[in-house]
Amino acid sequence: MLCARLVRNVRLQSALWTATQSQRRGCSSENSPSSTMVNRDFLTLKDFKPEEIEQLLWTAKDLKTRIRDNKELFQPLKGKSIAMLFQKKSTRTRLSTEMGMTLLGGHASFLSPDDIHLGVSESIEDTGRVLSRFADLLFGRVYGQSDLDVLAAEATVPVINGLSDQYHPLQILADFVTLQEYYGYLHGLKLAWVGDGNNIVHSLMMGCGKLGMELRVATPKGYEPDGQVIKDATKLSAQSGSTLHLTHDPMEAVYRADVIITDTWVSMGQEEEKLIRLRDFAGYQVNRKMVKEAASDWTFLHCLPRKQEEVTDDIFYDKKSLVWEEAENRKWTVMAVMLHLLMEYKPTILKPKLIRGS
The missing domain is CATH 3.40.50.1370 (Aspartate/ornithine carbamoyltransferase)
Structure with missing residues (x-):
């Protein structure tokens, strides 16, 4: 567990350094991302600052505009992959993530309970260690929030909460x-x-x-x-x-x-x-x-x-x-999360308003 956390800390510090350097080069503005989310886990909104949540909403709208409305081929995650671990059946969560990663140029692999008995045939800790060597992101739709917490503690790549008994961010x-x-x-x-x-x-x-x-x-x-x-x-x-x-x-x-x-x-x-x-x-x-x-x-x-x-x-x-x-926007928002956990991104559209009349 200690080694995994050390690797994650090194990657996060690298991402923070990159963001700091970008600000020093004059890339920071009102319409620029306010903080990095690269290499972080997305387990609950409690862990994210208001401006980071706003950033995810902004990026989701931006991707929707670029890809759906403007028919732009935009594949910044080409060569990247996500391993999806599902204990519960799903329509919107599975398809939005699979199709969203494909639109961004990446590859999604779906693992059902028949494919991987999380914590049964292999411990959650070992699953996190192994899948981190295969994929750039891990995604879990599970029963217990504790399963995601353990997976995130052991994985050396970001973990996304696709649903747990505690949260559905x-x-x-x-x-x-x-x-x-x-x-x-x-x-x-x-x-x-x-x-x-x-x-x-x-x-x-x-x-x-x-x-x-x-x-x-x-x-x-x-x-x-x-x-x-x-x-x-x-x-x-x-x-x-x-x-x-x-x-x-x-x-x-x-x-x-x-x-x-x-x-x-x-x-x-x-x-x-x-x-x-x-x-x-x-x-x-x-x-x-x-x-x-x-x-x-x-x-x-x-x-x-x-x-x-x-x-x-x-x-x-x-x-x-x-x-x-609301159902369609599940795709654009999970795309925004995947994108920000893997790279820095500045949207091309004006930032949507948070406050009325602003």
Whole structure:
């Protein structure tokens, strides 16, 4: 473990030195990257400064403009590779990462539970050491956050959290890009979460706290977010001047909210709890009655796949529902993360606004 960390530290110090030299050469400006993310792990938004999260959102929009809108062939990661370790099945996470790496010129290798029994047939520590010699990035969609933490401690290449039971930071980046595109800013938006206190809302709490968005979280009793996450997010919100409010009343959460967000009530691994959860979440379905309490220009987000009990058809397919843009932006945001963990990058478009009217 010590050797692996020493290698990572040397690489990180090299990246920091390169960034410092670039600033000394006069490359720093308002529209330039503010800090390096090269060779860092992407495990939780808690570990990233507000300006670094803004940078990832900016780069995602830039890549979307260059590659999708302008049809530009842009392959800065040619010759690079990512090893993807999946304990859970996936549609958006797998395809966005595989196709995103391909668009950037690199290669993605998918390893399912049938290919690699993480921590079973081989220890997580040994897996991290071995795969670091094959790939430039490691990507994990796992059950336990601790598995990613161990993998990152042993790997000598950056590790990306594709989902764990504790956090799903890639999803929140996609949400923020989607809202920035729709509203034209982020700071000051009022977001309402209606549902389970799960990994999605944990990352949402971190992201909103970092970027100054008000967040109201409504969960049934017994389904509240993790206590330590609440403490961390409350501190972050105070630092950015925003607020975090927890309640058991979904109507209170959505009152005058700009954005209403929900997710599945029964995550993978919780199937045996389905009947109990459906009973406990009665009254939490996002419907027309609920959105009447929201701001007039409300929007709706859901990370998918969606089930009828979570949101009614008339809301899910409403023109104010941004779920399809949100799903597409999963690709551009994971591309931004992969790019920044492997190299310095300066976007070609103007930086999107964070504050209204700025």
